[in-house]
Amino acid sequence: MKLLSLTIAFTLTIFINKVQAQEENVVESQGVNIHYTTFGEGSPILIINGGPGFSSEGFIPLAKEIAKQGYQTILYDQRGTGKSSMERMDSSTITMDWMVEDIEAIRKKMKIEEWVVLGHSFGGIMANYYTAQHPSHVKAMISSSSGGIDLALLGNAQSDLYSKLSETELDSMRYWGARRRAGDSTEYANKQFAKYMAPAYVYNRKHIPVVAERLTQGNMTLNRLVWNDLIRIEYDCKPKLRSLNKPVLIIQGKNDIISEDLAFTADSVFSNSKVILLDSCGHYGWLDQPVDYFSNIFRFLEQVEEHSENVKQVKLVLQDYIQSIYISDSSMVETIADSTLQKSGHYYSPRRKTWSYENMDYEELQHTAATYNRKQWLPEWAPAEIEIYEVKEKVASAKVKAIWGFDYILLSKKNDQWIIDKVLWQSYTADEQQEYFRKLKGIWELNNTSQKE
Known part of the structure; x- marks a missing residue:
């Protein structure tokens, strides 16, 4: 051409x-x-x-x-x-x-x-x-x-x-x-x-x-x-x-x-x-068509601002979800999870080298939050990674990576409040855990050394 x-x-x-x-x-x-x-x-x-x-x-x-x-x-x-x-x-x-x-x-x-x-x-x-x-x-x-x-x-x-x-x-x-x-x-x-x-x-x-x-x-x-x-x-x-x-x-x-x-x-x-x-x-x-052109753009921009605020709120809920377990604060669960929560997933036992399937409800999540890190064993470099897949008007999906593994999470907006509805999770295999944690620890030590200098 x-x-x-x-x-x-x-x-x-x-x-x-x-x-x-x-x-x-x-x-x-x-x-x-x-x-x-x-x-x-x-x-x-x-x-x-x-x-x-x-x-x-x-x-x-x-x-x-x-x-x-x-x-x-x-x-x-x-x-x-x-x-x-x-x-x-x-x-x-x-x-x-x-x-x-x-x-x-x-x-x-x-x-x-x-x-x-x-x-x-x-x-x-x-x-x-x-x-x-x-x-x-x-x-x-x-x-x-x-x-x-x-x-x-x-x-x-x-x-x-x-x-x-x-x-x-x-x-x-x-x-x-x-x-x-x-x-x-x-x-x-x-x-x-x-x-x-x-x-x-x-x-x-x-x-x-x-x-x-x-x-x-x-x-x-x-x-x-x-x-x-x-x-x-x-x-x-x-x-x-x-x-x-x-x-x-x-x-x-x-x-x-x-x-x-x-x-x-x-x-x-x-x-x-x-x-x-x-x-x-x-x-x-x-x-x-200036009226139609600008009205559509302004309406879209308003929706973008609303979407941005929803993304922000979803991220805060997911951060609190991880922190409730990391800092042993079961009261945080009340504000981030629905009482009908369904959490299930696969746990890999390094000792037995086998997988098991486990279920957890709202009360059990509260118990986990209260006891998981009660003895303060978590390292400072414990992962808290969040990846938000999609946020719509009333539902959202995301993935988090934490010390116990990775969770695929569905959230729902009820009464203008985002809460966790369902969680499907999987723990790390022995090899994944060793490699992933080694990298995290190395990054943390490097950043900690740089801050001291």
Whole structure:
């Protein structure tokens, strides 16, 4: 496929900046000064604009609109664009991996543990790739007219765009495109090409002029470098993102140049996602249907905050579950476990070298908590690892690793309180225990020595 089709499919930033940035910052990333701007205060939301090859300037109004709802929005110029200028742009300096490092540099400088990532069009591709590399730092993701989770877009990018143009518009765009390829680099030729391509991006034709103006502002050399790298790495985030349990909103117009198939493919991969298709809407939801676009995003963000609080509460319950046994405090069991608790599992006897199956109810868990470490035999490096699998409105699942083995736990939310409902556990084998405990003890001794120094 010609690179023209790649350029056509992703020329994405369209707003004109008419306001002063709240706060501008720069962070060094792999020899490049990455410029970023923050708006508002609250939970952080990283906004990744489309392109590639366009600055973030056009997304300032979008960032400010979201910030008005009590969030801190973060815009950044991708390497080689806007104020994130570079002396040398080639296949060694413009790669998806370097662009991920740029995002991480911003996150680390801002000391953000996790944030919501909103990616529009190519920005959606970037958001997918970043999340696949750093899922623990992503609280939730918003895919706005995203270019997809793999390279399926390339199969129909040109035809999808052409189908949105009238015969006159298509003929005129092809004419000016041929003029440009023949060497006509005049501003007039560029504007004419953009003028006839812009209608493909919007449902309401009153937005054509602002889109056409923005289409003339991209760096096509950088655009080609990024697409070449996506092809080189065989971009496909499906394998890594199948295990992502964070909330994902997939939103785009029903008249978008981006096929709905890409949205539903992504939805089939994510375990906690939903698709919103906006009526009478093209590639830019905030232009064609601003009320529906923003209301869906704000509703999703409210749900994300609720989900985040639920995850926090589930983690606290699991921490208390382990600690109730470690510190011999049976009273903690009353606040973390249901009275109908069912706990069962497999215990391996190193002496007999056999497995046995055991059951435990609520009262027996209280007894265990009171007596297990009564003689204070537990080492300081005793494990207390928690892995949360999924948290829904009323149920949650997780795994904990403790001194006795590992538990698979189901929790339920009753009367606004998360409690443990069922536990299935297994003790360590002799070999597992020896190897695992040896590592834990080594880590503890290393950390303890470092703290003393």
